Amino acid sequence: MDPILMRKFPNSLPYLQKALNLRHIRSEEDIPKTKLGILQLMKYLRSNEAILFLLEDALKISPPAFPLNVIAGHSFHVFKDLPLSRTPLLLGEPTSSDIGYLFPSILTCSVEKKLGISGKIGADRFTGEIRPGFNIESESFTDSGCVITAVREIRMFELVLNDKPALSDAFKKILLQLPVYNETDHDNVNVWVNFFENYGTHVVRSVYGGGAIEITLRSSKKCETSAITNALFNVIQFAEDLVSIKGLSSGNSTSGLVVRDGISHQLKFRGGDAKYHTTDLTKMNLDEASTLLADWKNSLQLNPTILTTEMGLVPIGEIAKKVGTRQNITAAVATATSLYFHSDLKYKPKPVNQVIQGDRDSVLPVQSNQGFTAIIQMMLNQTAESNKRFELMMTKFETDRRLQEERRANETREQRAWERHQQEFQYNMSRLEQNERRTQEAARQQKLLDMMNATAAAEQNWRAEQARQQAAINSARAAQQQRDHDLMVAIINKPQPPPSSCLRRGTLIHAGEVFKPVESLQVGDIILDHNINPTTVVGISYEFLQSQGFHGFDNETFFFTESHILAGPANNNDSGLQFYVKDKPLLLRQNPLMEFIPVQEMQYREPFQVLKLDPKNATSLGSATVQVYTDPSPHSEDELIYFLQVDNPSGTYIANGYVCRHETPPLDKWPHAMGVLFKIFYTEELAFFGDVPYTMEVMEKIDLITAEVEEALVKVDLKRLISSAGDDDGSIELPFDPEEATTVLQGVFNNPTLGAMATKLYAATSKKLSLYFDDENAQEFVGHGFIGRGQDLIFKEIHAQFVTSVRKYFDFSTE
Structure with missing residues (x-):
C-alpha cells in the first residue's frame, strides 16, 4: 500500500x-x-x-458506479421543467458512498429514511388524513368523467452539491465570451438565448433517490370531487399500510378495499426491481399484494432511481460568480436571467421615427419647395430601406425561433429516449442478476450432487475401515474417558488461581530522566529496558490483589507479588538473563506458556543475584546479591495491583531499581491451541466484557464461567467427535499469527475486566488444548491431517459452553 x-x-x-x-x-x-x-x-x-x-x-473488488444520471450538479431548465445532460461543473473522480455505489466527488450522499412531501394541490377536499409521502400531481374534472393522479415517494438517500464545486473549462470559456446584454442587437440576444438553452437557468443543488408509485384514478362518468378524491385516499392508504387493512378486513380480496364501482385505478412504479412492478393491485389477494409492496421497498436499496419531485436549485448566475476575471459577468448573467424569466429577453429594434430623426438632423436646411421635396423623397427612401432591413431581421429571427423549437423538441425526444433506455437498463440488469443467481444455484446444486456421489463412493470403504478400528477405538475411548474424568475432578477441586499481576501502587518505573509511579503510566509512554534503551509501554492495566501478598528484598520495601518476574544475569542462554519468581507453580497455573521461559523459584532468605540500577548512576546496571522477604502486614482483597507490557523483545523494564520482565507469553510455542483460543477472543461474548465494570462481584462470576468452560473441555471426547464428523467438516487449520495476536492482547489487557476474562480462559484451557494439537504426539492422537477438524470441533464445544455461562451470569446483549 x-x-x-x-x-x-x-x-x-x-x-x-x-x-x-x-x-x-x-x-x-x-x-x-x-x-x-x-x-x-x-x-x-x-x-x-x-x-x-x-x-x-x-x-479485485470495485464498487459499481451509479447506473443512472445523478442529475445533481447538472443544469436545469425551469421553463421546460427538465434536467439537462450538460453541467457547468467538474464532477470529479467517483468516490464511495454509504449506499455502496460510486458517485462524483462533488456530491455528498447521505442516507435518508423519510417520505417526500410536496403537494401541488390543497388537501382540503379529502375527508381522511393524507399520509406523509403522497403528492397530488394533477386533477381533471369534466362532464364526461374525471381523472386524478398522485405520487407516493420513498426517499432512501439524498445527493447534495458540495459548497465549493469547481467550474469546467468549457463553461468558463463561454462565460468569458458572453457580451454585455443589448436588447437592440439581434445577434447579442441570440447569444444569450443559446446560453440558457445549453446551460439552463439553474444548477441542481440537491436531489433525492429512492422509488415512487404513481397512482392514477379514472371515472368514466361525471362524479363529485369528494368521491374521486376519497377513492384516491383509499388507494393511498392501501399502498401505505396493507398490514392495518388486513387487520380490519375479514376477506382475502383487495378489489373491494381499494376502489368502488365505476372507478378504475392504475399504478406505475419507478425504481426498484422490475419484477415487483405491477399496474393493478386488485388482481392479487391481500397477502400477495402486501408481500409484493414489501419486496419492492426492499429492492430500492440496490435498484434506486433519481426522484425529481423536490429538487434544490441554484440560479446559474450564482454559479457564474466563481469566474472572477470579469467583474460585470455576474451582473450580466443575473440581468439576462431576470429578463428571460419575464419574457423580455428578445430583440427590440429601434423605432423607425428614431432612425428618421437621426437622419433628418444630419440634413442641411433648404429654402425652396424643390429642396423640401427632395428631403421628403430621401426620407421615404431611407424608411423603405429601414423597413426592408427590419423584414430581413424578422425573417431571420423567425427562422432562429423555429430552429430553437426544433432543438427543444429534439431534446424532449432525447430525454424520453434516455428515460426508456434507463428503464431498459434496469430491466436488463434485473434479468442479468436473476440469470446469474440461477447459474450460481445450478452450479451449487451440481457441486452438492458431485459431493454426494463422492461421499457415497467412499462410504463403503470407510465403513469397512470403521469395522476394523472399532474394537481399538472402544478400548481407547474407555481409557480416555477415565483419564478425562480424573482430570475433570482434579480441575474442579483445585482452587482457582489468583489473577496474574505485578506491582504495588507507588512502585517507581525508570523513564529516563524521571521515575514515574506505575499507576501514572499510559500507553505510549517511553521507559527504559535492561540495556538502558528506550522502550514503549503498549499495555497498562490493574487487577485486585485478592489472595496474593507483597514481597521485597528488604524488610521495608515490599512492591511485587508472588507471580511477578525479576531478572538476573546468566551466561547459559542467548538473552543473557535468568528470570526469578516467588511462586513458580502459581505462575504456570496462571500463564502455562511461561514453561518455555527460563524461570527459577526464589527461596525464602536464600541469596541469589539480580540486575539492579546503580544508585549513583541512573544509566548503569550491575549485579546485586539479594534475598526475598514477605510483607507480614494484612492487605485488602480489593487493593489494586498493576502490570504492564512493553514492546522490546526481552520484555524487560526497571521497577524500584530492579530489572523486571512482563508476563506476555511466547504464543508461537502452541500455535494450534492459540488458534482455538483467539477465535473465542474474537467473539462478541468476550467483547461484551469490555463494557462490564471491574468489581469483586464480577470477578467471582468470571471464576464461575471459567470453571464451567474448563469442565466442558474436560468432558470432550475429541476422537469420537472427529470420527462422527463429515469429511468436509472443518478440515482447514485455524489461522494464527503471533504478531497479530500480541497486538490483540495489548488491546485486551488495557481493559481490566476484558483482560481478566481472557486471562482466565487462557489459564484454564491452553494446556489441555496444546496436548490435543501442539504436542509431538498430536497427529497420532487426533489423526493425520485432522488438526483443523479437531480445532473446529473443540472451538464449537467450548464456545457453546462459554456463551451459555455468560448469558447465565450476565444480562448479555449485543446492542
Missing part, C-alpha cells in the same frame, strides 16, 4: 480483516462477485481511500 495512505489511515487493514471475517469472507470462494453481493459488502464497510485500494488490489 502507498505509505501516504498507510499513515493517513493506519487502522484500515485490521478493520477490513475483522469486517470480512465477521461477514464470513475467509477464502477466495467467499468473495462476492455479483453486483448485488458487492453492493451489500460496500454498504456494510466504512470505506476510505485505503479500504478501496485494499479491496481493488487484494480482492
Whole structure:
C-alpha cells in the first residue's frame, strides 16, 4: 500500500480483516462477485481511500458506479421543467458512498429514511388524513368523467452539491465570451438565448433517490370531487399500510378495499426491481399484494432511481460568480436571467421615427419647395430601406425561433429516449442478476450432487475401515474417558488461581530522566529496558490483589507479588538473563506458556543475584546479591495491583531499581491451541466484557464461567467427535499469527475486566488444548491431517459452553 495512505489511515487493514471475517469472507470462494453481493459488502464497510485500494488490489473488488444520471450538479431548465445532460461543473473522480455505489466527488450522499412531501394541490377536499409521502400531481374534472393522479415517494438517500464545486473549462470559456446584454442587437440576444438553452437557468443543488408509485384514478362518468378524491385516499392508504387493512378486513380480496364501482385505478412504479412492478393491485389477494409492496421497498436499496419531485436549485448566475476575471459577468448573467424569466429577453429594434430623426438632423436646411421635396423623397427612401432591413431581421429571427423549437423538441425526444433506455437498463440488469443467481444455484446444486456421489463412493470403504478400528477405538475411548474424568475432578477441586499481576501502587518505573509511579503510566509512554534503551509501554492495566501478598528484598520495601518476574544475569542462554519468581507453580497455573521461559523459584532468605540500577548512576546496571522477604502486614482483597507490557523483545523494564520482565507469553510455542483460543477472543461474548465494570462481584462470576468452560473441555471426547464428523467438516487449520495476536492482547489487557476474562480462559484451557494439537504426539492422537477438524470441533464445544455461562451470569446483549 502507498505509505501516504498507510499513515493517513493506519487502522484500515485490521478493520477490513475483522469486517470480512465477521461477514464470513475467509477464502477466495467467499468473495462476492455479483453486483448485488458487492453492493451489500460496500454498504456494510466504512470505506476510505485505503479500504478501496485494499479491496481493488487484494480482492479485485470495485464498487459499481451509479447506473443512472445523478442529475445533481447538472443544469436545469425551469421553463421546460427538465434536467439537462450538460453541467457547468467538474464532477470529479467517483468516490464511495454509504449506499455502496460510486458517485462524483462533488456530491455528498447521505442516507435518508423519510417520505417526500410536496403537494401541488390543497388537501382540503379529502375527508381522511393524507399520509406523509403522497403528492397530488394533477386533477381533471369534466362532464364526461374525471381523472386524478398522485405520487407516493420513498426517499432512501439524498445527493447534495458540495459548497465549493469547481467550474469546467468549457463553461468558463463561454462565460468569458458572453457580451454585455443589448436588447437592440439581434445577434447579442441570440447569444444569450443559446446560453440558457445549453446551460439552463439553474444548477441542481440537491436531489433525492429512492422509488415512487404513481397512482392514477379514472371515472368514466361525471362524479363529485369528494368521491374521486376519497377513492384516491383509499388507494393511498392501501399502498401505505396493507398490514392495518388486513387487520380490519375479514376477506382475502383487495378489489373491494381499494376502489368502488365505476372507478378504475392504475399504478406505475419507478425504481426498484422490475419484477415487483405491477399496474393493478386488485388482481392479487391481500397477502400477495402486501408481500409484493414489501419486496419492492426492499429492492430500492440496490435498484434506486433519481426522484425529481423536490429538487434544490441554484440560479446559474450564482454559479457564474466563481469566474472572477470579469467583474460585470455576474451582473450580466443575473440581468439576462431576470429578463428571460419575464419574457423580455428578445430583440427590440429601434423605432423607425428614431432612425428618421437621426437622419433628418444630419440634413442641411433648404429654402425652396424643390429642396423640401427632395428631403421628403430621401426620407421615404431611407424608411423603405429601414423597413426592408427590419423584414430581413424578422425573417431571420423567425427562422432562429423555429430552429430553437426544433432543438427543444429534439431534446424532449432525447430525454424520453434516455428515460426508456434507463428503464431498459434496469430491466436488463434485473434479468442479468436473476440469470446469474440461477447459474450460481445450478452450479451449487451440481457441486452438492458431485459431493454426494463422492461421499457415497467412499462410504463403503470407510465403513469397512470403521469395522476394523472399532474394537481399538472402544478400548481407547474407555481409557480416555477415565483419564478425562480424573482430570475433570482434579480441575474442579483445585482452587482457582489468583489473577496474574505485578506491582504495588507507588512502585517507581525508570523513564529516563524521571521515575514515574506505575499507576501514572499510559500507553505510549517511553521507559527504559535492561540495556538502558528506550522502550514503549503498549499495555497498562490493574487487577485486585485478592489472595496474593507483597514481597521485597528488604524488610521495608515490599512492591511485587508472588507471580511477578525479576531478572538476573546468566551466561547459559542467548538473552543473557535468568528470570526469578516467588511462586513458580502459581505462575504456570496462571500463564502455562511461561514453561518455555527460563524461570527459577526464589527461596525464602536464600541469596541469589539480580540486575539492579546503580544508585549513583541512573544509566548503569550491575549485579546485586539479594534475598526475598514477605510483607507480614494484612492487605485488602480489593487493593489494586498493576502490570504492564512493553514492546522490546526481552520484555524487560526497571521497577524500584530492579530489572523486571512482563508476563506476555511466547504464543508461537502452541500455535494450534492459540488458534482455538483467539477465535473465542474474537467473539462478541468476550467483547461484551469490555463494557462490564471491574468489581469483586464480577470477578467471582468470571471464576464461575471459567470453571464451567474448563469442565466442558474436560468432558470432550475429541476422537469420537472427529470420527462422527463429515469429511468436509472443518478440515482447514485455524489461522494464527503471533504478531497479530500480541497486538490483540495489548488491546485486551488495557481493559481490566476484558483482560481478566481472557486471562482466565487462557489459564484454564491452553494446556489441555496444546496436548490435543501442539504436542509431538498430536497427529497420532487426533489423526493425520485432522488438526483443523479437531480445532473446529473443540472451538464449537467450548464456545457453546462459554456463551451459555455468560448469558447465565450476565444480562448479555449485543446492542
